[in-house]
Amino acid sequence: MMPPGGPEPPPLLRISALTKRFGGFIALDNVSVDVRPGERFGLIGPNGSGKTTLINCISGAFRTEAGTVVFGGEDITPLPPHIRTRRGIARSFQIPRPFKSMTVAENLMVALDFASVAGDFIPAAQRRDTVMSILAQTGLASKADLSTLGLSQVELRKMELARAMATHPKLLISDEAMAGLSSSEVDEVLDLLIKLAGQGITIIMIEHIMQAVMRFSERLMCLDAGRIIAIGTPAEVMANQRVQEAYLGT
């Protein structure tokens, strides 16, 4: 992505000395990492290592005890989630959280209504077109007017990604979007994420499915007990002794 030898672009996301506690339990301990614009960034770690907590701190669902989150050069640490979404951070959820009383298209309409640039009014007909083109991209066009209650698991995951896309993100965080899917479904979602990355969206992917992480990530980070134990190319990280001990349990 980067021109070789050129000056490194400023990071899109800079997390500095982030600490998150739940009572006496330290979920994230002094985590610092930069994510570059356009990067495909993988995040792995055993269950309870702090991956989703980190995502919640980036998207604003959790307040942090210490440290800062800087996005696009702006310190967003004090901002609530909806403002962060408008700045360009979108996410999916580990367990899908659709708006159950709405159709698939209406779920995306919420994003168009609230996440688009303030005061940017989109006429009704054009909004429908925008929604339909995002749904077509994610393979959900035929489900547009169905209730989300009728969707299968893989369709729900895609709907969450489509809803996130409808906020026009600069950074998309996918939280185990492939968990529990069959291998062909994993490939579908993975292809979708790679396609989105190809459009210039920076993507952080949390995943347990190793072949997907290895295929997707340009850079990989492994968390264990709230600390970064390895970061680098996927091959480097997988070769790391501590990663193998913590994550693969050898």
Place this chain on the structure above:
Amino acid sequence: MSRNGLTFWIGATFFLVAALAMTQIVGNEYPFFACYVILQFIVLAVAWSILGGYAGYVNFGTSAFFGVGVYTAVFLFKAFGAPLAVQIAAAAAIGAFLGFALGLLTLRMQGIFFSIATIALTIIIETSVTNWRYVGGAAGIQLQRPLVTWPFDSYVQMLFFVQALLVVLAVAIARYIQGSWIGRGLQALKDDELAAECTGVPTLRLKVTACVICGALMCATGAPAAMYVQYADPSSAFNLNYSVSALAMSLIGGTAHWAGPIVGAILLGVTQQMLTVTISSEVNVLVLGVMLVLFVVVAPEGIIGLIRKAGRKRAGGDA
């Protein structure tokens, strides 16, 4: 959409003209007494559904807002002899402020905690008013109605028409919210607050907005009530019956559509009036309870839900 809007406003105009005509034709005061109560409940139920239905925040504080409306009118009338329009406008402003304060303080709490806070609010305000000598304290206060102005023959007729205006205002607001981005935001946060927030919905601001509108409407509809009975006392102005009725009417009518609370309020309001006249005023509370249980079990989506289920789409016409 715009054709729908035209139908709605034609219906609303027709309703107001009919109400006005009724004041000119019907000589007996009783129908106005009875209909006034039903109109009042329509406003309360519609206002309740903006926060309780669209946003899903169950509010037991209807009687607090209603009572504040009553006592705003009492105070303004006693202190300054303020006319009815001023009483209502002031009550709406105070209701909006109260809604704002309540919303900011309590809407960070979710589910049952918010509901409990609204009950506490009712008790706090009722206790304060009970100890406020100027407006009569626990004993209540008698009010002398001013002379009525043209085109009305009696004050009750005028109050009836004013309440009809408030109905149109409340329904127009509820209808606007349902079709607007505010309504979609409230629906999203009702479904899933975190997902809504992460989709860009300013959940706290929308909830407070709903609470402000709800509070303003409830207080405004309480203001004419003092002149309606020419008497106000804390235990009837802050009667829990208002809270329970508004909630029951909304839920029984159905909160998915703005017409639901209207249907519920008319159905329950008429039933209550008939029972009060024919049997006793205590029986209507019993009937309210039984109907609420029945609907929660049999038709949790209310009458509107039943109608939708039956496949017959109906909008407008109910007002």
